[in-house]
Amino acid sequence: MQTIKEYVQSNQERFLEELFALLRFPSISADPKYKDDVVKTAEFVAEKLREAGADQVEVCPTAGNPIVYGEKVIDSSLPTVLVYGHYDVQPADPLELWDTPPFEPTVRDGKIYARGSADDKGQFYMHVKAFEYMMRNDALACNIKFMIEGEEEVGSANLGTFVSSNTDRLQNDVIVISDTSMISMDQPSLETGLRGLSYVEVEVTGPNRDLHSGVYGGAVANPATILAKMIASLHDENNHIAIPGFYDDVVDLTAEERAALNEAPFDVEAYKEDLGIAEIWGEAGYTSIERTGIRPTLEVNGMWGGYIGEGAKTVLPSKAHAKISMRLVPNQDSQRITSLFKEHFEKIAPSYVQVTVKPHHGGEPVVTPTDSIAYKAAEKALEEAFGKKPIPTRGGGSIPIVALFEKELGVKTVLLGFGLDSDNLHSPNEKYGIENYLKGIETIPSFFKHFAELSK
Amino acid sequence: MQTIKEYVQSNQERFLEELFALLRFPSISADPKYKDDVVKTAEFVAEKLREAGADQVEVCPTAGNPIVYGEKVIDSSLPTVLVYGHYDVQPADPLELWDTPPFEPTVRDGKIYARGSADDKGQFYMHVKAFEYMMRNDALACNIKFMIEGEEEVGSANLGTFVSSNTDRLQNDVIVISDTSMISMDQPSLETGLRGLSYVEVEVTGPNRDLHSGVYGGAVANPATILAKMIASLHDENNHIAIPGFYDDVVDLTAEERAALNEAPFDVEAYKEDLGIAEIWGEAGYTSIERTGIRPTLEVNGMWGGYIGEGAKTVLPSKAHAKISMRLVPNQDSQRITSLFKEHFEKIAPSYVQVTVKPHHGGEPVVTPTDSIAYKAAEKALEEAFGKKPIPTRGGGSIPIVALFEKELGVKTVLLGFGLDSDNLHSPNEKYGIENYLKGIETIPSFFKHFAELSK
Incomplete structure (x- = not known):
């Protein structure tokens, strides 16, 4: 033995x-x-x-x-x-x-x-x-x-x-x-x-084919630009997620619970150095520990459109895409959040483009x-x-x-x-x-x- | 013969x-x-x-x-x-x-x-x-x-x-x-x-490596989101280009010259049908012919960052990129416009990220x-x-x-x-x-x- x-x-x-x-x-x-x-x-x-x-x-x-x-x-x-x-x-x-x-x-x-x-x-x-x-x-x-x-x-x-x-x-x-x-x-x-998860893939379609950016640029909405504007609007100036109803079901922790959570060691300078960043980021009013632990988030996991190869190509792309995931906290429901996202994203799409939102997968907090x-x-x-x-x-x-x-x-x-x-x-x-x-x-x-x- | x-x-x-x-x-x-x-x-x-x-x-x-x-x-x-x-x-x-x-x-x-x-x-x-x-x-x-x-x-x-x-x-x-x-x-x-051309490639770097979007998301700036916000800000609500000094050297045409230009046939319904779009787009105050002929433009020719393969990957990317070209009209100078773009893009970059702007090529109108x-x-x-x-x-x-x-x-x-x-x-x-x-x-x-x- x-x-x-x-x-x-x-x-x-x-x-x-x-x-x-x-x-x-x-x-x-x-x-x-x-x-x-x-x-x-x-x-x-x-x-x-x-x-x-x-x-x-x-x-x-x-x-x-x-x-x-x-x-x-x-x-x-x-x-x-x-x-x-x-x-x-x-x-x-x-x-x-x-x-x-x-x-x-x-x-x-x-x-x-x-x-x-x-x-x-x-x-x-x-x-x-x-x-x-x-x-x-x-x-x-x-x-x-x-x-x-x-x-x-x-x-x-x-x-x-x-x-x-x-x-x-x-x-x-x-x-x-x-x-x-x-x-x-x-x-x-x-x-x-x-945290729970809601993962979606969005597609923004402008013209029915890739166009010459000299011949059509300026006269036809560019789906890459439109997608950028749509993504940009998903966080407000305090980095709150700007989807109506998104926070409705979030259970707020008590001051005591938050204090207990923040007792875990967190060295912001070491964190920044490890990641090579000059400044941390996040939702106003919360610490880094809270931002990743008890607050829901929305992240772009991937984004693409147009010519992404070597050199230069003067194209106005037909389509632009993004993979976007949201991390959820108790008592958010992944299907409800996916629906809220889809509804909101379709609503903010300007009439120049067509938008589809495809749910990938989800999970509950x-x-x-x-x-x-x-x-x-x-x-x-x-x-x-x-x-x-x-x-x-x-x-x-x-x-x-x-x-x-x-x-x-x-x-x-x-x-x-x-x-x-x-x-x-x-x-x-x-x-x-x-x-x-x-x-x-x-x-x-x-x-x-x-x-x-x-x-x- | x-x-x-x-x-x-x-x-x-x-x-x-x-x-x-x-x-x-x-x-x-x-x-x-x-x-x-x-x-x-x-x-x-x-x-x-x-x-x-x-x-x-x-x-x-x-x-x-x-x-x-x-x-x-x-x-x-x-x-x-x-x-x-x-x-x-x-x-x-x-x-x-x-x-x-x-x-x-x-x-x-x-x-x-x-x-x-x-x-x-x-x-x-x-x-x-x-x-x-x-x-x-x-x-x-x-x-x-x-x-x-x-x-x-x-x-x-x-x-x-x-x-x-x-x-x-x-x-x-x-x-x-x-x-x-x-x-x-x-x-x-x-x-x-x-039109002339100024073509640049931009790179936005956040953390020094790709991160798990669950572990770091919400606490570290996502370069894809930041790039989207930066691109979104390059056109204002009238689709004017929002780079200070961008229009300074543009020669405005006389009312007669504009009228002559607009005599060319342009069937907006046929144009929309050919491109499969519900609505045309462009700078307020100009016709489609003017938007592609006598006005400078800024277009995203390519945009990419994070995971763009099949399925879902929950990554917070280290980098996001875009290829952006500007079409120039008399009397704009491509080198000056490239400099203005670079200066502006670096200036609007938040301190969470690092930005590089690489000029690709240019040409004069x-x-x-x-x-x-x-x-x-x-x-x-x-x-x-x-x-x-x-x-x-x-x-x-x-x-x-x-x-x-x-x-x-x-x-x-x-x-x-x-x-x-x-x-x-x-x-x-x-x-x-x-x-x-x-x-x-x-x-x-x-x-x-x-x-x-x-x-x-």
């Missing part, structure tokens, strides 16, 4: 090699041309679950990418933990900004550089390795179920159907997700809220309790591993599945994330610290132990 | 085949990867000039793409006509909007569909074929010089040096350029002015006289060919070389264009009417004859 610390120590090289193998699959869910790689990744994950000791392992087909399921039910009187994660990753472009290839994991300064290293392959795989330890050392204190999906980065469109048609199989007492970040390696934290057994178990496990009690924080990201689980399975989630905000999630040079990875593996069995004990 | 009508009739198939061969070269000057094709195109043009009977034919190297020169000097006491044209073409993208491949000329409804068919291969090649006729039928009434360049679509960067170091060789009495359009096949016209011998000769030639006196119009496009010729060679230009505004210049499905091509070949010898006679 080894302690988890000893086990991690003696197996760390293999733990890294296995993760590297997982990271080499370009399992990009946004682009259909990676479909084969996505399926191969699911099969790899299933194989690793089997090797670690899981039963009933299955690559479950869906209308989209498969979901990998596996479980170890040792005693029906023990509590059950469901581990959720995702093996799909964000697209890697712009490729030219990566220092090393996105799908060839490379270690520099103790960090693993690869697309998906932190989001979420490196994080869910910690659970597979912690499970392996518990199986081989007779230390599994709870029943465990794994559900690793392949469409998180594109809105988990088929997970809802899977969950609602598998409620018995998925029955559990707590869901654990490692897909968020903590403050730092010196200051652990636990996210207690996630959630708040997780800090007084639950699961939260307390996570708190204890982190304190043991890091020597410091974790601070509760509110995350800016979105994991739409959390709200879905609450609704379908009636279970709350613990967000046991080991990443860092500086991990370049969704960006070139995504990375995950080797220390974060190993420390995560070390923390998880302790969470299981405390959760079982507190559940008694 | 054949008349030109007879000659065109009996050779039209060959004339088309030769043009098709020329159109098959993808001589895109904006993209360096077509450099080889560009050089091959120049060699093809040189060969055709030789075949038609030109002397001193040379593919003249420059720091960029070569210039093709050729001449036939028959009598130093006769006037000399310099034909200028360009064998380079605009990029063909977006390729998916072409009904047939851009570099495989295809005839539909009497039109030749191909990139460069109207701009300018189909138009300058009329002169090569008209010259062939005049040589073979002893009908050359003037000396003739050809200068066909390969960088018109990227600003003719190396033509200035070539012209100023070849002033003797290029000496002439009038420059003829067929690179513009006329009102219709039923109503010939002659352009008497061209020109007005050509309507009381010159050359204009009168062109008027007579068009009247003979089309049975109707041409209307003078002001073109919206730019041919920067015209101002350069005036300065370096002290010679005015005649804009003997046979295209139509609907030819989809710079757009997918560029076309040129077979009738326009053959009618152009028929008109040109008549211009030479009248120019020689009026010069006596």
